Amino acid sequence: MKLPRILTLIVAAACAACQAQPRDDTILDMSQAFKQGNRQRLTQLLPAARGHALEPWAAYWELRARLDTASAQELQDFFTRYAGTYQEDRLRNDWLLLLGQRRDWTTFAAEHPKYRMNDDKEVRCYALLVGHLREGANAPASTSDEVRKLWFAQPREDDGCTLAASRLIGDVQGPKRMTAADAWRKARISLEANRPKAAGAAVEIAAPEAMGAFADLNAAPARFLTSRVTVASKMRKELIALALIKLAATDAQGAATQLDSKWGPQLSPEERNWVWGVLGKQAAQRLSYDALDYYGKVSRDGDLSDDMLAWKVRAALRSPQGPQWPLVIQAVNAMSDEAKLEPAWVYWKARALLAQGSEQHRADAQKMLQSIASVRGFYEQLALEELGQKVSVPARPAPVTAEEKEATRLNPTLNRALIAIAIGLRSEGVREWNYATNLHRNGGMSERELLAAAQFACDQQVWDRCINTSERTKAEFDIDQRYPTPFRDSVVKRAKDIGLDAAYVYGLIRQESRFIMDARSGVGASGLMQVMPATARWTARKIGLANFTADQITDRETNIAIGTGYLKLVLDDFDGSMPLAAAAYNAGPGRPRNWRNGPVLEAAMWAENVPFGETRDYVKKVLANTTMYAALLSGQPQSLKARLGTVGPRDASRAEPNKDLP
Structure with a gap:
């Protein structure tokens, strides 16, 4: 190279x-x-x-x-x-x-x-354990709090956090601010996430004598629940809760029936609420209207995880009777302090307060919207519009000076990162670049240094580092770095020729590949627009691209032609709905065809209910990107809401969708 x-x-x-x-x-x-x-x-x-x-x-x-x-x-x-x-x-x-x-x-x-x-x-958990061993009974409460948070957040079993939790739970000489209840909760979290090994490790900490029963319930939860199980202890109750969680993964109705008719009264309120929360979340992810019925059986939302509460909000937004705003407020209020600050839940709680109608509710909602309103993301842009403003290009910061450029050019870590990327070691280069620019590192870069580093990457056409580095600035907003327009002549001309919004194309490319020409996904998608080989061959035939071969996918012009051609076909198939077409581009057209069935929703509500986390995030980012690119390309304020529109079932009077669309 x-x-x-x-x-x-x-x-x-x-x-x-x-x-x-x-x-x-x-x-x-x-x-x-x-x-x-x-x-x-x-x-x-x-x-x-x-x-x-x-x-x-x-x-x-x-x-x-x-x-x-x-x-x-x-x-x-x-x-x-x-x-x-x-x-x-x-x-x-x-x-x-x-x-x-x-x-x-x-x-x-x-x-x-x-x-x-x-x-x-894991290193942090080891360090906290070392501190606990050194300080003993004098260890601060924050040690247990942090170990608990890290342990719960680890998706797989790891030695460091499991060991730290085990020592803190079992240390009878210390302050013992972690208990067996924490281990049972970790077991529930892990089993719900289909991590039986991590769940088993937690059960072993809570009650080593229960490992045989745990193996049985993990292997055959229905049989375990129908065997002669008597709930005579905390351990047995927790095992029943785990069996119900395991059963819910394959037979939600069976688990709900067992919980309602047999086990619910015998479990503690917290255990019972957790299992209903699992069932509610799973139903919401299936877009089932049973979700709110299950959540309705929860006596205290504070017993649920943030993830369960997030799906309660989504189910409340998607209700066939219209958004259930009181339930939205109830769920957000029960979230952790950290989750409450996420723009999604700030926005939806504010919308729920506005729907209540009182002066105080409106005043509270205005403050919440103002706290997140900006052009920086999906919900930030929606908050801006809710306050009566449109999305405009922010004032550009002062240009990077020659001195700032020179200091960046001489940074050995940044240079080493760019060289690694240039010779094909992208993963190594990205990690080294992020290390140099990460703000949480000791002596991290200032905002001006970040802008200079981003410009260094832009000048070398390493667009992903340009964008990601510039996005780390809080006060400064350089739209040319955050929303670059490489290959502008090709993209704009191609979009115009086939009737596509060039801003939509740019918004999608920015999310798909960050303009990396040789980008290749884990499933085999390639190039700027991340086209799969089979999709490329199909699209090439549809758009009349003669003599196409798979090795042409990474050719810039060919990739743009095929990617935009496919996007146009998908957009037409979904009646011009940008959110549905973005979901189809990411997850295939079959899934959004099913996801659109149900009540007619604001597209923001629909997007928030997309069952796949990756696709949900993708749709929101592509549409926010599109709105910013439209403001940049047109020089005029733009509306995200106008691009979102509404989403509902396909109009039966319209032509059948293109069934062979891959």
Whole structure:
């Protein structure tokens, strides 16, 4: 791959003292050897990588591959040689995890203060445990609170947080601010998420003697519930709750019947509420009207998780009788303080208050809307419009100065990141770039430095780093960085030729690929518009693109032609609805055809009820992007609400949808 001129100069400068410049191939070979776990090959290649701009990566791969056998001196030599780099901190992160697994708390305590990223939850749990072991009964309540939060948030079983929770729950000498109830709650969270291993680990902490019964209920919940089960203890009640949660995943009606007719009265109110919350959430995700019936059996919303409460809000918005605004208020009020501040729930609670009609409710709603109103996201834009304003291009910040550009150009971490991206090591480059620009890191970048870094990426046409870095600024808003328009002639001309809104095309590309030409998803979608091979072949035939072959998907002009052609076909299939077409582009047309059935809804309500989290987020971001691009391209204020419209069942009088649309 040919490097941009500035990166070529950087590589040359980094290697000015070398007699023979190391080849990029050596680095790429080492990357491959690392992925394969080939320790011998890594050790063999490392000398040839010395002097390359990406030498820190080469040295990291070689030492990381044999970290379990490396000596303390080798580690310290690495930390000294590459002091201040991402690779130093990355290896220390890996080492801290290994020290925790080995229970080497003395070395862990000595090394942890040098760890700068501080973003690894498992390392944090180990650190909290070390503090607890050191302070004992004097450990602050915040230790238990943080361990509990981290443990609940970990989707899979991990050693660090499981160990910390186990010690805090079992420490009879300490303040014991965590109890077996926390372990049972973790088991419920994990089993609901279909993580039986993590659930089992939590049950073992709460009641080791229950592991046999847990294995039985996990294997056959219906049989477990119909066996001779007597609820005579807290442990047995919790096992029944877990069995009902497990059964609900495959037989929601059966679980509801058992809970209603047999087990509900015997469980505690908190256990009973949790299981009804699980059933309500699952029904809401199926877009079933049973959801509100299940939620209606919950006696106290405070017993539910934030995720259950979020789905209660969604079910209330989608009610066939119209939005159930009191239920929206009730659910949001029961959320954690952190969740209440999310723009989605601020917006919907404000809408619910406005629907109440009193002066006080309106005043409270206005304050809530004003707290989030801006052009920065979907609900922020909707809040802006609810306050009577449209979406306009914000005032641009002062241009990046020559001095700011020079300081950024000389930043070795940013340069190393761009070189890695340029030679095909995108994942490594992105991680290193994020490390350099992340605001939570000690001595993180100021807003002006972030703008300068974003501009550096823009100038190198590394659009994803340009956008993501600029998005981190809070006070400054550079629309040219956040919403760039590469390939403008091609995109605008193609959109105009086939009757598409160019802003919609840009909004979709920004979400799909961040303008990365060689982007490739885990499922095989390629190029700017992330087109699947089968979809590309089908679309090529439909739009009359002769002699198309699969290897043309990443060609820029071909990708734009096929992507826009498919988007136009999808948009027409959904009667011009941008939200439905965006959902179809992401999840395939069959699912949105089903999701649209039900009451006619504001499209924002419909989008919030999309069952797939990825697609729900995608639709909202594409439409918010589109509105900003429309303001940028037209120079005029724009309405997100106008683009959203409403969503409801297909008009039976209209032509049948294109059934072969992939």
